[in-house]
Amino acid sequence: MVFAGVEFLFYYLPIVMLVYFISPKKFKNLILFVSGLIFYAWGEPLYVCVLLLSTLIDYFAGIIMDKTDSTAKRRACLIVSVVMNLGLLFVFKYSSFFINTVNSVFGTSIPDPGLPLPIGISFFTFQTMSYTIDRYRNKVEVQRNFINFGAFVTCFPQIVAGPIVKYSDIAKELDSRSVGTSDLSDGISIFMCGLSKKVLLANSIGDVWAQIKACDYSTLPAATAWLGIIAFTFQIYFDFSGYSDMAIGLGRMLGFHFPKNFDYPYLSKSVSEFWRRWHMTLGSWFKDYVYFPLGGSRGTKAQTVRNLLIVWFLTGLWHGASFNFVLWGLWFGVLIVIEHLGFSKILAKLPAAVSWLYTMLAVVLGWVLFETDSLGSAWAYLGAMFGAGGAFADSQFTAWLSECALILAICIFFAFGAGREYLAKLGGSDSKALMVVKPLVTGALLIACTAYIVNGGYNPFLYFNF
Structure with a gap:
C-alpha cells in the first residue's frame, strides 16, 4: 500500500x-x-x-x-x-x-x-x-x-x-x-503538499527521465543526457521529500511531531551543506551512532578523514547493495573530506553562484551513479553527458524539452525556494484569510492528485527500494 x-x-x-x-x-x-x-x-x-x-x-x-x-x-x-x-x-x-x-x-x-x-x-x-x-x-x-x-x-x-x-x-x-484543530489542519495541508510533490511533480518530470534512461547511451546526445539527469534530479527530490512531507503531515494528524527531513537542499553552496539539508534524519542517525562514537573530528586530521570515509561508505551501502551505491557514497565522502580539509574556506570566498554551480554539478554527477544499473552504465551515461555520444542535440531532444518545459519550470520554482513562502503559509494557519483559502487550495490539490492517481495507477516511491 x-x-x-x-x-x-x-x-x-x-x-x-x-x-x-x-x-x-x-x-x-x-x-x-x-x-x-x-x-x-x-x-x-x-x-x-x-x-x-x-x-x-x-x-x-x-x-x-x-x-x-x-x-x-x-x-x-x-x-x-x-x-x-x-x-x-x-x-x-x-x-x-x-x-x-x-x-x-x-x-x-x-x-x-x-x-x-x-x-x-x-x-x-x-x-x-x-x-x-x-x-x-x-x-x-x-x-x-x-x-x-x-x-x-x-x-x-x-x-x-x-x-x-x-x-x-x-x-x-x-x-x-493530543491533537488540536490546528494540528489536524496543518497535518492535512502538509500531507497534501507532499502528495502534490509526488503525484503532480515527481511523476510528471520522472516520465522524461524514464524515456531518456531507456536510450542507447553510446549514441545519446550530450544535451539529452543532461536533460535526463536533471529531470531525475528533480524527480528524486520531489518524490522523497514529498513522501517525507506526507509522513510528517500524517504524524501531525496523529499528534506526533516528526523531525524535518529536507530543507531546500538544491540551494546549497557546498556538498557538506547539501547533506545537512538532504535526508536530514539519516545524516543525524549516522552522526549520532557512527561518526561521534568513532571520534568525530576530535582526533587528528587523518582520523577525521577515516571517520568521514567510513560514514560515507556506510551511507552508500545503506542505500543499496551494489558498487554503484558504494561509490556514490564515497564520491560524496571524498568531496566532504576535501571541503573539511580547507576547500570550504575557498568556497565561502567565491561568488555564491560559483559555489552553487560546483555543488549542483557534484550532486548531479552523483545521481548518475545512484540511478544507473551498473558501473558500466554509469560510465557510459557520464560519457554521453560530456560528448561521447557524438551530437550535442537532435530533434528528439527538442521534442523532450518542449514536452517537459512547463513542468521543469514549476519544479525549478519550488525546488529552489521560490515557492517557500507559499508552502510555509499553506502549512500554517496565521490569518483568517488563509483559513479560508487553505481548504480551497487543499481541496483543489486533492482533486488534481486523485485524477492523476486514478488515471496513472500504481505510484510507488523511489525510496521504497531501500
Whole structure:
C-alpha cells in the first residue's frame, strides 16, 4: 500500500483516522500498532514476521538493560540488538550482493538465495536500534509497554520510507499527546503538499527521465543526457521529500511531531551543506551512532578523514547493495573530506553562484551513479553527458524539452525556494484569510492528485527500494 494510492487515500486512511479519534486515549497506541501491521502486511504479509522480530529484540533488550546494573550485561544486550538488526539487513538486503561478489572474484558457485527485500527494512531497523543504543547510553527511559513500543516501530506514516524517527524524537508523545484543530489542519495541508510533490511533480518530470534512461547511451546526445539527469534530479527530490512531507503531515494528524527531513537542499553552496539539508534524519542517525562514537573530528586530521570515509561508505551501502551505491557514497565522502580539509574556506570566498554551480554539478554527477544499473552504465551515461555520444542535440531532444518545459519550470520554482513562502503559509494557519483559502487550495490539490492517481495507477516511491 502506498500513500499515493486510492486504497490508502479513500479506504485505509479514513477508516484508521475515524477509529483512532473515536477511541479512548488508552487504546490509541494499540490502534497505531495494529493499523501499522495491517499497512505493512498489505504488501509484505510474510515479512511482518521480520518487522515483529526486530521489534521484539529491541523491546526486550531495553527491558533487560533496565533490570541490571551490570555494564557487561547491558553491553551484551546492546550487542545482541545491533547484531540481530544488522543481521536481518545483511540476510535480506546484502547477502545476494556478497555472494555474487565472492563468486565473481573467486570463481565459486555459492547459490544465491534471491530473497525479496522487505519494504522499509533499512528504515525500521535503524529506528529500533536508536532505542537500544540510547537506552544503553541512558539517554532515554525504558519503554515497558510493548504496545507503546510497537506503535513506535510500526507507526504507519514513517515505517517504510522515513523520516528515520529516533525513539528520543517522540518518546514523550508516545506516552502522552493530543491533537488540536490546528494540528489536524496543518497535518492535512502538509500531507497534501507532499502528495502534490509526488503525484503532480515527481511523476510528471520522472516520465522524461524514464524515456531518456531507456536510450542507447553510446549514441545519446550530450544535451539529452543532461536533460535526463536533471529531470531525475528533480524527480528524486520531489518524490522523497514529498513522501517525507506526507509522513510528517500524517504524524501531525496523529499528534506526533516528526523531525524535518529536507530543507531546500538544491540551494546549497557546498556538498557538506547539501547533506545537512538532504535526508536530514539519516545524516543525524549516522552522526549520532557512527561518526561521534568513532571520534568525530576530535582526533587528528587523518582520523577525521577515516571517520568521514567510513560514514560515507556506510551511507552508500545503506542505500543499496551494489558498487554503484558504494561509490556514490564515497564520491560524496571524498568531496566532504576535501571541503573539511580547507576547500570550504575557498568556497565561502567565491561568488555564491560559483559555489552553487560546483555543488549542483557534484550532486548531479552523483545521481548518475545512484540511478544507473551498473558501473558500466554509469560510465557510459557520464560519457554521453560530456560528448561521447557524438551530437550535442537532435530533434528528439527538442521534442523532450518542449514536452517537459512547463513542468521543469514549476519544479525549478519550488525546488529552489521560490515557492517557500507559499508552502510555509499553506502549512500554517496565521490569518483568517488563509483559513479560508487553505481548504480551497487543499481541496483543489486533492482533486488534481486523485485524477492523476486514478488515471496513472500504481505510484510507488523511489525510496521504497531501500
